Amino acid sequence: MNVILRNTMNLTDDDEVVNHMGAGDVAHLVNTAIDGYPRYAGLLPGRPDGGAFVMSTFAAVDGVSEQDILAAMRHRRFATAKFRVLRDLEIYPTSMDVDYLPPRIMQVHFDIVLPDGGWIPPTGWQLGLPGSLPNELVDTLSAHGQPILNHFTPLPPREGSDKRDKYPDLTERP
Amino acid sequence: MTEDVYPRILVDFNWLGQAERFRVPLRLSIREQLHVGDEVVIYGDGVADLPARVLEVSPDVLEVEFQLIAA
Numbered sequence: 001m002n003v004i005l006r007n008t009m010n011l012t013d014d015d016e017v018v019n020h021m022g023a024g025d026v027a028h029l030v031n032t033a034i035d036g037y038p039r040y041a042g043l044l045p046g047r048p049d050g051g052a053f054v055m056s057t058f059a060a061v062d063g064v065s066e067q068d069i070l071a072a073m074r075h076r077r078f079a080t081a082k083f084r085v086l087r088d089l090e091i092y093p094t095s096m097d098v099d100y101l102p103p104r105i106m107q108v109h110f111d112i113v114l115p116d117g118g119w120i121p122p123t124g125w126q127l128g129l130p131g132s133l134p135n136e137l138v139d140t141l142s143a144h145g146q147p148i149l150n151h152f153t154p155l156p157p158r159e160g161s162d163k164r165d166k167y168p169d170l171t172e173r174p
Numbered sequence: 175m176t177e178d179v180y181p182r183i184l185v186d187f188n189w190l191g192q193a194e195r196f197r198v199p200l201r202l203s204i205r206e207q208l209h210v211g212d213e214v215v216i217y218g219d220g221v222a223d224l225p226a227r228v229l230e231v232s233p234d235v236l237e238v239e240f241q242l243i244a245a
Binding site: 001020025028029031032035036056072073074075076077096098100101102105109 | 184190197199218219221
């Protein structure tokens with residue numbers, strides 16, 4: 001699974017951007033952003049060596065509606081914002097070279113970069129090793145992530161319940 | 175195996191959409207704990223827990239293949 005940087009950034013102020021990633025919950029957002037960091041190694045401008053901590057979004061553009069986006073995802077919580085309130089953030093058009101999502105949905109995917117305070121992974125760094133993520137970095141991501149989430153207005157959640165405490169977690173972060 | 179020992183696997187549902195069979199990259203330390211046929215719980219940001227079975231896993235291959243188990 002590789003992330004691809006598309007070469008067209010075609011969002012305009014009135015375009016609706018849908019956040020499905022931890023809508024309203026900065027802890028979920030940061031956890032998923034950390035998990036995805038290595039996939040962005042060397043991909044985004046200004047980060048020749050490191051990855052990136054990002055928030056995944058889709059835009060209702062190019063004939064793709066908000067309902068199309070919701071239908072394509074398993075998430076239960078979504079939030080939306082006009083691009084005009086996001087335009088000062090670092091946003092990139094990105095896709096993934098997998099076919100789990102319909103191509104037309106993949107083509108309206110955008111990543112918002114969470115500022116990481118200039119963190120550079122130490123030599124030999126591997127995600128998941130004990131002590132591999134300084135607490136200060138997690139705090140920084142949370143501090144920058146919450147204001148970004150605040151730009152979005154939550155949609156009513158889908159039916160269902162969250163149960164996250166029954167099983168041992170093999171992928172829990174240090 | 176009882177329900178309370180199923181391992182939980184964090185995945186990035188951003189890229190998985192509604193797929194029921196998929197491959198996800200996992201660290202070696204996790205892959206070493208999984209075996210073909212194992213039942214696990216797949217979870218991710220803002221998505222309900224989903225029971226799944228390991229279809230393919232190898233210490234030498236970064237990605238592990240899972241199949242969701244119908245409720």
